[in-house]
Amino acid sequence: MLHINKYDLCIFDCDGVIFDSNNLKIQAMEEVLISYFFQAGEIKNSLGYFKKNFGKSRFHHVEYFLNNFLCVETNKKNDLKHNILDDFSSKCQKLYLKANLTPDILSLLNKCVSKKFIASGSEQSELRSVLEHRKLSKYFESIFGSPTPKDEIIHNILEKExxxxxxxxxxxFSDMSAAETNKIDFIFYSPFSNVKDEMIEKCTSKKYLIINSFNELGLNYD
Known part of the structure; x- marks a missing residue:
């Protein structure tokens, strides 16, 4: 069994790791796209990409939707991008306030003595506000999010520390890729992943630790 306290730094993703929020955010994006009267096929393709590439920033996703799936006149794309992002942000702020914490995450945060950070694809100022409201900020040295790419966030943390x-x-996949780019260890927390089967296959082939519960990380839970 791996003991998490062997590390100097423990870097957490947020959605699907701190909060059980993956499906809530997919639903929020679907509601936003429906509100702009896009065709069902356009929305389906956008959400399929969103789900498969979860963990990348919303800025990346919305721009990708507009360039690849959504039929929008070129001169209207920029304004629509900002409108979609604003609407999605508003929904995310509300859903984070009601999203459940993942099982045993508070016990892990309390008992892990490593310096703890968040590196998320969620928008940074929004994420910091929500974590402060949910009284979770105190567990982390710093909380980082988009638009800075996740691999760059991790690089900056490692350099500073x-x-x-x-x-x-x-x-x-974006979490795994960011860890690989920075040559640090990766642990796949599987219960709420949108790409669970694909990640299990990939992590097994790469011999990364796969966990279904945080109590597999060598800490005793009361």
Whole structure:
């Protein structure tokens, strides 16, 4: 059994790791796209990409939707992009306030003595506000989000802390890729992943630790 406290730094994704919020955010994006009267096929393709690439920033996703799936006149794309992002942000702020915490995450945060950080695809100021409201900010040295890419966030954390004895706990391909880019360990937390089967296959082939519960990380839970 791996003991999480062997690391100097423990870097967490947010959606699907801290909060059980993945499906809530997919539903929120669907509601926003429906409100702009896009065709069912356009919405289906956009949500399929959103789900498969969860963990990337909303800025990336909306721009990708507009360039690849949504039929929008070129001169209207920029305004529509900002409108979709604003509407999605408003919905996310509300859903984060009601989203359940993942099982045992509070016990892990209390008992893990490593320095803890968040590196998320969620918008940074929104994320910091929500974590403060949910009284979770106190557990983390710093909370980082988009538009800065996740691999860059991790790079900056490692540089500032002057150590590479670190692990990323995530549930998506973007989390795994960010860890690999920075040559740190990766742990796949699987219960709420949108790409669980694909990630299990990939993590098994790469020999990354796969966990179904945080109590597999070598800490005793009361």
């Amino acid at each position: 002057s150590t590479r004895n670190a692990v990323m706990i995530g549930d998506s």
